[in-house]
Structure formats: C-alpha cells, structure tokens
Amino acid sequence: xxxxxxxxxxxxxxxxxxxxxxxxxxxxxxxxxxxxxxxxxxxxxxxxxxxxxxxxxxxxxxxxxxxxxxxxxxxxxxxxxxxxxxxxxxxxxxxxxxxxxxxxxxxxxxxxxxxxxxxxxxxxxxx
Amino acid sequence: xxxxxxxxxxxxxxxxxxxxxxxxxxxxxxxxxxxxxxxxxxxxxxxxxxxxxxxxxxxxxxxxxxxxxxxxxxxxxxxxxxxxxxxxxxxxxxxxxxxxxxxxxxxxxxxxxxxxxxxxxxxxxxxxxxxxxxxxxxxxxxxxxxxxxxxxxxxxxxxxxxxxxxxxxxxxxxxxxxxxxxxxxxxxxxxxxxxxxxxxxxxxxxxxxxxxxxxxxxxxxxxxxxxxxxxxxxxxxxxxxxxxxxxxxxxxxxxxxxxxxxxxxxxxxxxxxxxxxxxxxxxxxxxxxxxxxxxxxxxxxxxxxxxxxxxxxxxxxxxxxxxxxxxxxxxxxxxxxxxxxxxxxxxxxxxxxxxxxxxxxxxxxxxxxxxxxxxxxxxxxxxxxxxxxxxxxxxxxxxxxxxxxxxxxxxxxxxxxxxxxxxxxxxxxxxxxxxxxxxxxxxxxxxxxxxxxxxxxxxxxxxxxxxxxxxxxxxxxxxxxxxxxxxxxxxxxxxxxxxxxxxxxxxxxxxxxxxxxxxxxxxxxxxxxxxxxxxxxxxxxxxxxxxxxxxxxxxxxxx
Numbered sequence: 001x002x003x004x005x006x007x008x009x010x011x012x013x014x015x016x017x018x019x020x021x022x023x024x025x026x027x028x029x030x031x032x033x034x035x036x037x038x039x040x041x042x043x044x045x046x047x048x049x050x051x052x053x054x055x056x057x058x059x060x061x062x063x064x065x066x067x068x069x070x071x072x073x074x075x076x077x078x079x080x081x082x083x084x085x086x087x088x089x090x091x092x093x094x095x096x097x098x099x100x101x102x103x104x105x106x107x108x109x110x111x112x113x114x115x116x117x118x119x120x121x122x123x124x125x126x127x
Numbered sequence: 128x129x130x131x132x133x134x135x136x137x138x139x140x141x142x143x144x145x146x147x148x149x150x151x152x153x154x155x156x157x158x159x160x161x162x163x164x165x166x167x168x169x170x171x172x173x174x175x176x177x178x179x180x181x182x183x184x185x186x187x188x189x190x191x192x193x194x195x196x197x198x199x200x201x202x203x204x205x206x207x208x209x210x211x212x213x214x215x216x217x218x219x220x221x222x223x224x225x226x227x228x229x230x231x232x233x234x235x236x237x238x239x240x241x242x243x244x245x246x247x248x249x250x251x252x253x254x255x256x257x258x259x260x261x262x263x264x265x266x267x268x269x270x271x272x273x274x275x276x277x278x279x280x281x282x283x284x285x286x287x288x289x290x291x292x293x294x295x296x297x298x299x300x301x302x303x304x305x306x307x308x309x310x311x312x313x314x315x316x317x318x319x320x321x322x323x324x325x326x327x328x329x330x331x332x333x334x335x336x337x338x339x340x341x342x343x344x345x346x347x348x349x350x351x352x353x354x355x356x357x358x359x360x361x362x363x364x365x366x367x368x369x370x371x372x373x374x375x376x377x378x379x380x381x382x383x384x385x386x387x388x389x390x391x392x393x394x395x396x397x398x399x400x401x402x403x404x405x406x407x408x409x410x411x412x413x414x415x416x417x418x419x420x421x422x423x424x425x426x427x428x429x430x431x432x433x434x435x436x437x438x439x440x441x442x443x444x445x446x447x448x449x450x451x452x453x454x455x456x457x458x459x460x461x462x463x464x465x466x467x468x469x470x471x472x473x474x475x476x477x478x479x480x481x482x483x484x485x486x487x488x489x490x491x492x493x494x495x496x497x498x499x500x501x502x503x504x505x506x507x508x509x510x511x512x513x514x515x516x517x518x519x520x521x522x523x524x525x526x527x528x529x530x531x532x533x534x535x536x537x538x539x540x541x542x543x544x545x546x547x548x549x550x551x552x553x554x555x556x557x558x559x560x561x562x563x564x565x566x567x568x569x570x571x572x573x574x575x576x577x578x579x580x581x582x583x584x585x586x587x588x589x590x591x592x593x594x595x596x597x598x599x600x601x602x603x604x605x606x607x608x609x610x611x612x613x614x615x616x617x618x619x620x621x622x623x624x625x626x627x628x629x630x631x632x633x634x635x636x637x638x639x640x641x642x643x644x645x646x647x648x649x650x651x652x653x654x655x656x657x658x659x660x661x662x663x664x665x666x667x668x669x670x671x672x673x674x675x676x677x678x679x680x681x682x683x684x685x686x
Contacts, residue, residue, distance in 0.1 A: 109229055
C-alpha cells in the first residue's frame with residue numbers, strides 16, 4: 001500500500017510549508033494530497049484513506065475538530081493518524097482534542113523538524 | 128532541498144504527467160525520455176535516434192530526449208517545466224528557511240519570557256545563536272558602568288576570551304563593542320596580538336547588546352576552523368542580540384529593585400531593632416501594638432505592675448574619683464550586668480537614670496523580687512572582679528512597690544515620648560531611698576508582698592511602718608535579705624526570732640523589750656546595721672521620750 005499524507009489548511013502558505021518540510025519523503029514514495037477546507041478534506045480522506053493527516057483547526061466549511069470527529073467517530077477510520085494544528089495562543093484544551101479522537105496536536109508556528117520526524121514515525125520510514 | 132529530477136515532471140504522480148502525455152499523443156511522436164543514467168522514463172527505447180537533446184537546468188544534466196523531429200519540442204517543453212519546478216522548489220525552500228527562523232525566534236522569545244536572571248538570559252541567547260551559526264566558542268560580555276569593567280556573564284566552548292585580558296585591553300574591546308555595531312571580523316590579528324582571543328581562533332562575529340542606543344555589552348562568536356560567516360549569520364545574531372538586550376536590561380533592573388528592596392527592608396529591620404532598645408517592645412505591646420510605627424500621641428494603658436528602682440550607694444563619692452569617660456564606661460558595664468537579669472525575670476527597663484535603673488514588671492511581683500535578689504548576688508560577683516583591679520566594692524539599694532501605672536505616649540505631635548505616669552513609681556523610688564536609712568539591701572512594700580503567692584521562697588523581715596512624704600496612709604515595709612552573702616544570710620536567719628520580737632515591741636512602744644531583743648541580735652551578729660538602727664532609735668525613745676502622736680510610724684521627711 002502506498003504511503004499517503006493529507007495536508008489540510010485554508011492558508012496556502014501553510015500547505016506549502018508543510019509540503020516543503022516533508023519534501024524528502026516524496027523521494028521515498030510518499031504521495032501528498034492537499035485540501036483547503038474541511039469538506040474537501042473529508043472527501044479525500046474517504047477516497048484516499050491517507051495514513052497521516054495534518055489538520056488545521058480553524059477553517060471555513062467545517063472546522064478541523066468536526067472533520068476529526070467525523071473521521072474517528074462516524075467513519076471509524078482508526079488507521080488515519082490525525083495531527084491537529086492550532087495557532088499558538090489559541091491552544092484548545094487537550095480534553096477537547098481527545099474527545100474528537102485526535103492522535104496529536106501541534107501548535108503553529110510549528111517546528112519543521114518535529115513535523116518531519118512525526119511523519120517518519122507514523123509512516124514507519126527510517127530517518 | 129531535494130534534488131530536482133525528471134520524475135517530478137513526467138512521473139505518473141506528477142501534475143504535468145497528463146500534459147506531457149497528451150503532447151506525445153497529439154504529435155504521434157516516437158521518442159524516449161531518459162534520466163541522466165539512461166533509464167527510460169517515458170516512450171520506447173530509441174536504438175538509433177535521429178535527434179537527442181540534453182535536458183539541463185542550471186548547467187546540471189538531468190536527462191535526455193531522444194527520437195524523431197519532435198524531440199526538440201518535447202525537450203523544450205520538459206526543460207521549461209523543469210525550470211518552473213526548480214523555481215518553485217527554490218522559493219519553497221527559502222520560505223521554509225524563513226519560517227524556521229520565525230519559529231526559532233518565537234521559541235527564543237518564549238524561553239526569554241520564562242527567565243528573569245541576566246546570566247541565564249545570556250546563556251539562552253548564546254545557545255540559540257550557536258544552534259544556528261556554526262561556531263566553536265562564544266561569550267556574552269556586559270559593560271558594568273560602576274566598576275567600569277567588562278564582565279563575562281555567559282560562555283560556551285573553550286573560553287577563547289581571557290577574562291583577565293579583556294579588562295587589560297579595555298580600549299580595544301570597547302572601541303569594538305561601544306561602536307554599537309554588529310560585524311564579521313575577518314582580520315582578527317589585533318585581538319590575537321592583544322591576547323584577547325586564543326591563537327587558533329580564525330574568525331569572529333559579534334553583535335552589540337543595546338537598549339535605546341545605550342550599549343550594554345556584546346555577544347561574540349568565534350570559529351577555530353576556516354569558517355566564513357555570512358551576512359545571514361550576522362542578521363540572525365543581531366536579531367537575537369536585540370531581543371536579549373531588552374530582556375537582560377529588564378532582568379538587571381529587576382535584580383536592582385530586589386536588591387534595593389532588601390536593603391530598605393534590612394535598614395527598616397535595623398531601625399526597628401534599635402528603636403526597641405530605646406522603647407521596650409513590652410511597652411509597645413502593652414499599648415496593644417506590634418510596631419512602634421503604630422503608636423500615636425495620647426495612647427495609654429493602665430495596669431497593675433511592680434516598679435523596681437535600684438541605685439548605686441554613694442555613687443557621687445565613687446564618681447568623683449573617676450574621669451567622665453571612666454564614669455561613663457563604669458555605668459555601661461554595670462548596666463550590662465543588670466539589664467539581662469531584669470529581662471530574664473520578665474521585666475523591662477523603662478529608664479536608665481544615670482546610676483539608677485527603673486524597671487517595670489507587668490506580671491507577678493515575685494518576678495521583680497527575684498530580679499532584685501539576683502541583682503544583689505550579681506553585685507557580689509561584680510565586686511570580685513573590681514577587687515582584681517584594686518577597685519572598691521560597690522553596693523546597690525533596691526526598692527519596689529506594686530500598684531497601678533499608666534503607660535502612654537506623651538509629648539506633642541513632633542516629639543513623642545514613652546512615659547509612665549504613676550504614684551507607684553514615686554513610692555518605689557522612695558522605698559529605694561529608705562534602703563540607705565534602714566541599711567537594708569532590698570525593701571519592698573506591703574502591696575508588693577501581698578501579690579507574691581509564695582513569700583516563703585524569700586527571706587523577709589518586717590521593718591515596721593512608714594509615713595512617706597506626701598502620703599496620707601502609712602505603709603508597712605519589709606526587708607528581703609535573700610541577696611545577702613551566705614554568711615550574712617545565715618546570721619540573719621539565726622537572729623530572725625529576736626529581730627521579730629524587737630520589731631513588734633518597738634511598734635508597741637515597749638522600747639525596753641525592743642532594746643534587749645535588738646541587743647540579742649547584735650550580740651550574735653554585730654554587722655546587722657538594721658538591728659543597730661532600731662536599737663539606737665529604741666534607746667533614744669527610751670531616754671528622751673516618744674512624740675505624742677507616736678503610732679509606730681516613721682515620718683519620712685526626706686523625699
């Protein structure tokens with residue numbers, strides 16, 4: 001099965017940054033998908049079943065929390081590792097993140113190295 | 128940055144895959160696209176191609192397009208797409224670098240916000256700088272305005288700075304640092320010659336730490352190898368320096384404030400301590416306060432207390448033989464002996480009046496009497512020391528009385544005084560004077576005796592009744608001889624029955640019986656001057672007759 005990563009953020013530069021950060025994985029056969037809102041993200045998750053999703057919380061057309069809740073609680077896609085991304089200073093309480101079934105949450109500005117390491121870990125790719 | 132490759136353009140997963148494929152189909156081209164190693168990525172193998180075009184971006188060969196006449200068109204298209212892809216990657220990589228810098232500065236600010244210690248801030252700054260800028264050594268130095276010295280507050284690696292040398296070569300460093308600049312120093316021979324940096328150092332990068340144009344110091348990095356510092360390194364260091372300058376400034380101010388607050392507190396504590404020596408804490412406490420700053424004019428409290436007076440006998444004669452300085456030091460050493468005894472017995476000294484002491488015992492009168500006895504015993508000890516220096520022994524008389532006393536704050540709003548207003552004080556003072564008259568060491572009033580719950584613990588003798596000057600009612604007075612020498616004590620105990628008989632006959636005007644009783648006392652203890660006083664009085668009344676209104680009460684005309 002191919003390794004797939006979905007990057008969801010309404011801001012184009014964040015999508016670009018995450019992709020750029022994970023660029024090296026492309027050579028290792030990882031396919032990237034991008035979505036700019038929650039609805040689009042949900043469609044891609046259902047059709048492509050990516051192993052890893054970087055999911056922004058504050059987005060138009062269904063926010064990240066709702067996307068996460070649907071994926072984990074309704075669709076029960078438990079093999080999708082979801083990393084919620086929130087802006088620093090707008091940290092949600094961890095309880096809320098756990099309730100919707102997120103696997104991890106990170107704050108923006110994120111540490112590029114931490115994102116790359118997390119992706120390698122989830123996709124089981126040696127560094 | 129990942130290497131640009133043909134796969135980015137014509138790989139099945141790429142966005143331009145469809146475009147390239149449709150071109151190939153439309154043109155019915157018979158060509159192959161190969162990577163730089165000859166591996167075919169698209170089309171069929173061309174054994175003997177008519178054309179072959181190299182695909183290169185930025186002078187780097189990335190592959191070949193081989194085949195018919197269409198090879199040129201396809202080659203141009205692929206090259207163009209690759210150039211675009213390359214630009215995109217370069218831009219992306221630059222944005223990522225910038226983002227990493229933002230993230231770093233964000234984290235740096237967060238770390239700075241969590242510390243308030245100048246050296247810790249400097250260390251964080253240095254660590255952060257060395258994380259990004261390759262260097263072997265680093266220091267943060269601060270300029271101390273007061274000592275006019277440079278001080279190393281954070282360092283890493285081999286200390287390339289010689290801490291002593293930096294201050295020996297102040298002018299050189301100051302010219303560098305106080306310029307307030309940031310720069311890359313390629314020629315560091317000056318610093319090496321001055322012995323400021325170690326010989327192996329090859330390049331130095333520094334940025335001044337400044338707040339509002341005031342130079343505080345600098346952060347300096349050095350590389351041993353052939354490190355070529357870049358403008359980007361300098362920009363980054365300057366950004367860190369700017370951030371940490373204000374943090375260090377705040378931390379220094381904070382430190383200064385804390386130090387000043389501590390000093391003020393310490394000064395207050397000392398003032399408080401000294402104030403307590405002038406106005407006893409018990410006095411303030413009696414007024415219901417904890418701090419002297421709370422008292423105000425007119426505060427007062429009335430209590431039943433025992434007032435103790437002590438006075439050195441014949442002090443005038445004694446002091447005439449001393450210089451004023453000797454006098455002063457004598458009184459001080461005497462008071463050093465007496466003060467602790469009073470405090471140990473729960474009393475406090477209300478006043479030192481030259482050679483006299485006035486103390487107040489707010490608790491039981493037994494405390495005051497115990498203190499008086501211990502004072503008399505201490506005098507014996509004091510005299511032994513005086514004897515070593517061939518100094519004459521001294522004697523003190525102690526009188527005490529128990530009664531109401533008002534403690535309060537008098538004066539005016541500009542000058543306050545902790546005062547006691549009480550007739551009890553006057554009576555105690557007069558009883559002290561009587562010790563000379565009766566040749567007794569301690570005299571207590573009947574009121575004092577009445578308050579002592581276990582009078583048996585003291586050795587007492589009734590001395591009759593006195594009419595004090597200005598008083599309407601006569602008072603019974605008692606001698607306490609517990610503080611006498613062991614010898615005197617034994618003698619007085621042995622003769623106590625005769626003495627008691629003598630006093631009761633004396634008070635009943637049976638002077639002949641009184642005379643014989645006091646004579647018995649004196650036969651056994653010729654040194655009993657009190658018995659001698661009564662014997663003389665009784666003999667006088669016997670020979671010369673008694674005043675008409677004699678009620679056994681001595682009229683005290685002197686104070």
